Amino acid sequence: MRIAIAGDGVAGLHLALRLRQLGVEATLFGARSPEDVRRGRALNFVARSGSTRRREALLGVDFWTAPDTLAETRTVTVHGPEPLSFRADPHPAYSMVDFRLYLPALVEEYVARGGRHVVTELTARTVRGLADDHDLVVVAGGRAAGELFPRDPRCSPFDAPQRVLCGGLYRGIAEDVPRSIEFHAVPGVGEVLRMPFVCADGRVDVLGLEAVPGGPLEAVCRTPYDRDPDRFHAAVLGALRRHVPGLRERIDEREFRLNGPGDLVQGGVVPVVRRAWRALAEGTWAFALGDAWCVNDPVTAQGANLASYCALEFAEAVAAGPPFDEAFCRAAEERMRPYAESVAQWTAAFVRPPTPQLLELFRAAAADPAVAAAFAANFDDPPAMWRSIATPERTAAFLDGVRGRSAAPASGVSGERRTRPWAGLPTRPL
Ligand SMILES: Cc1cc2nc3c(=O)[nH]c(=O)nc-3n(C[C@H](O)[C@H](O)[C@H](O)COP(=O)(O)OP(=O)(O)OC[C@H]3O[C@@H](n4cnc5c(N)ncnc54)[C@H](O)[C@@H]3O)c2cc1C
Structure with missing residues (x-):
C-alpha cells in the first residue's frame, strides 16, 4: 500500500502517526519545514480536548503535561439583558499549546520513527500527480485544499463567514x-x-x-x-x-x-462541509480530511479536535486494506459523518442567534452545577452536545436525564458518578 498524505497539520500528522503504528507506509507532504513553522506566524490558537489528548497518548505524542500547559476550568458568561454565568469545567483538562510548537514536534517524531516527510508546496496539479505512484491520496492541506472537493449543500448553510x-x-x-x-x-x-x-x-x-x-x-x-x-x-x-x-x-x-x-x-472562515472524496485519476481516489473536508467557525473550538478524531477513524479504515475505491471512500466518509455533522450543526447553532432551548439550557446550567457539568462534558462529545440542543424536546430530555441522575438515590451509584454525571457518558472510540 502506498499512501500519500498531502498536508502536515493535525489531520495529516495524526493519520501518518497512526498508520505508522498500524504498519502502513505513508509519505507526508507539507509546505514548510518544522523550523519554518516554528518561526512563522500563528494561524490558529488551538485548545486540544481530553479526547484528542487520549488519542495523542495512543500515538505516543503526549508531550505536554506540565500544569502550565493545561486548562482545568471553564467559565461561561452570557451578558446582556438576562446575564448569567456558570462553571463548565473540562474533564480531563484541555491542553493549550501553540501549534507552532506542537506541529513541528510531531513532524520530527514521525521522522524519528522512520516516517517520510517531504517539504514541498503542492498544487492541484501536483496533487493529481501523486496518483501516479500512490494507491490513495489523502488531502489534509486545510481549508484551501478543500476546494478540490465539491461542497455538500445539505450540510453547508452559509456562504460567508459568520464571525x-x-x-x-x-x-x-x-x-x-x-x-x-x-x-x-x-x-x-x-x-x-x-x-x-x-x-x-x-x-x-x-x-x-x-x-x-x-x-x-x-x-x-x-x-x-x-x-x-x-x-x-x-x-x-x-x-x-x-x-x-x-x-x-x-x-x-x-x-x-x-x-x-x-x-x-x-x-473569518466560511463554514462548509464537502463530499470527502473524488476521483483523481483512473483507479486512484483522493480523500479529504480535517479542514479540507469540514470547516467550522472556531467559536466551539472543535476543528482540530474533529480533525484528530477523523484521522484515527480513517487510519483504521486504511489499515483494513485495499481496494481504495469509491466504495471504500463512501464507507469511510459514512464512518466519520455523524461526528462531523454534529460538530457542524452545533457550531452553526452557536453562531446563530440563540434558540429558546439553548437559553433554557444556559439558565439551567447557571442554576444547577450538575447541568453545567453535563454541558461541559458535551464539549468533548459533539453528538451528545448536538442531541442536547437540537430541539426544545431534546433539551428537555437532556435536562430531565441530568436531573434524574443527580436526584437518584445514592445506593448503587458511586459518589464519583453522582458528582460527575459525565462519568457515565460513552467515551469516544479511538
Ligand atoms: C483563530 C482560530 C482558533 C482556533 N481554535 C481552535 C480550537 O481551540 N480548537 C480546535 O479544535 N480547533 C481550533 N481551530 C480550528 C483548527 O485550527 C483547524 O480546524 C485545524 O487546524 C485543521 O487542521 P488540518 O490539519 O485539517 O488543517 P491545517 O491546520 O490548515 O493544516 C494544513 C497543513 O497542510 C499544509 N499545507 C497547506 N497547503 C499546502 C500545500 N499547498 N502544499 C503542501 N502543504 C500544504 C500546511 O502547511 C499545514 O501544515 C481554530 C482556528 C482558528 C483560525
Missing part, C-alpha cells in the same frame, strides 16, 4: 480563576474568549474576539495592528470595557500588548 475574528497572544491579562478558559457570549455583538496558552515565549493568554458581522465589534476586529500597535491595543481595550467589563478590569494597561506581530490572526 469576523481577531485572536491573538497577549501579555498583561490576569486570570480570575487559575488555568481557566473564559467564554463570554454577548448577544448581537459576538463572543470573547480568554484562555491560557504556552508559546515559544512561555505563558501568555489567548484573547479571541468573534464579531457578529455588521455588529459593534466588527470594526475592532478589523483594526490593523502593524500600522499602529497603540491604536490597535486601545481599540481592543475599549471593546473589552464596553462588552466584558469584568475581564477588562483584570488587565494591566501598562503591561497589555500583543506578544509579537506574528501572534495575531484576523479574518
Whole structure:
C-alpha cells in the first residue's frame, strides 16, 4: 500500500502517526519545514480536548503535561439583558499549546520513527500527480485544499463567514480563576474568549474576539495592528470595557500588548462541509480530511479536535486494506459523518442567534452545577452536545436525564458518578 498524505497539520500528522503504528507506509507532504513553522506566524490558537489528548497518548505524542500547559476550568458568561454565568469545567483538562510548537514536534517524531516527510508546496496539479505512484491520496492541506472537493449543500448553510475574528497572544491579562478558559457570549455583538496558552515565549493568554458581522465589534476586529500597535491595543481595550467589563478590569494597561506581530490572526472562515472524496485519476481516489473536508467557525473550538478524531477513524479504515475505491471512500466518509455533522450543526447553532432551548439550557446550567457539568462534558462529545440542543424536546430530555441522575438515590451509584454525571457518558472510540 502506498499512501500519500498531502498536508502536515493535525489531520495529516495524526493519520501518518497512526498508520505508522498500524504498519502502513505513508509519505507526508507539507509546505514548510518544522523550523519554518516554528518561526512563522500563528494561524490558529488551538485548545486540544481530553479526547484528542487520549488519542495523542495512543500515538505516543503526549508531550505536554506540565500544569502550565493545561486548562482545568471553564467559565461561561452570557451578558446582556438576562446575564448569567456558570462553571463548565473540562474533564480531563484541555491542553493549550501553540501549534507552532506542537506541529513541528510531531513532524520530527514521525521522522524519528522512520516516517517520510517531504517539504514541498503542492498544487492541484501536483496533487493529481501523486496518483501516479500512490494507491490513495489523502488531502489534509486545510481549508484551501478543500476546494478540490465539491461542497455538500445539505450540510453547508452559509456562504460567508459568520464571525469576523481577531485572536491573538497577549501579555498583561490576569486570570480570575487559575488555568481557566473564559467564554463570554454577548448577544448581537459576538463572543470573547480568554484562555491560557504556552508559546515559544512561555505563558501568555489567548484573547479571541468573534464579531457578529455588521455588529459593534466588527470594526475592532478589523483594526490593523502593524500600522499602529497603540491604536490597535486601545481599540481592543475599549471593546473589552464596553462588552466584558469584568475581564477588562483584570488587565494591566501598562503591561497589555500583543506578544509579537506574528501572534495575531484576523479574518473569518466560511463554514462548509464537502463530499470527502473524488476521483483523481483512473483507479486512484483522493480523500479529504480535517479542514479540507469540514470547516467550522472556531467559536466551539472543535476543528482540530474533529480533525484528530477523523484521522484515527480513517487510519483504521486504511489499515483494513485495499481496494481504495469509491466504495471504500463512501464507507469511510459514512464512518466519520455523524461526528462531523454534529460538530457542524452545533457550531452553526452557536453562531446563530440563540434558540429558546439553548437559553433554557444556559439558565439551567447557571442554576444547577450538575447541568453545567453535563454541558461541559458535551464539549468533548459533539453528538451528545448536538442531541442536547437540537430541539426544545431534546433539551428537555437532556435536562430531565441530568436531573434524574443527580436526584437518584445514592445506593448503587458511586459518589464519583453522582458528582460527575459525565462519568457515565460513552467515551469516544479511538
Ligand atoms: C483563530 C482560530 C482558533 C482556533 N481554535 C481552535 C480550537 O481551540 N480548537 C480546535 O479544535 N480547533 C481550533 N481551530 C480550528 C483548527 O485550527 C483547524 O480546524 C485545524 O487546524 C485543521 O487542521 P488540518 O490539519 O485539517 O488543517 P491545517 O491546520 O490548515 O493544516 C494544513 C497543513 O497542510 C499544509 N499545507 C497547506 N497547503 C499546502 C500545500 N499547498 N502544499 C503542501 N502543504 C500544504 C500546511 O502547511 C499545514 O501544515 C481554530 C482556528 C482558528 C483560525
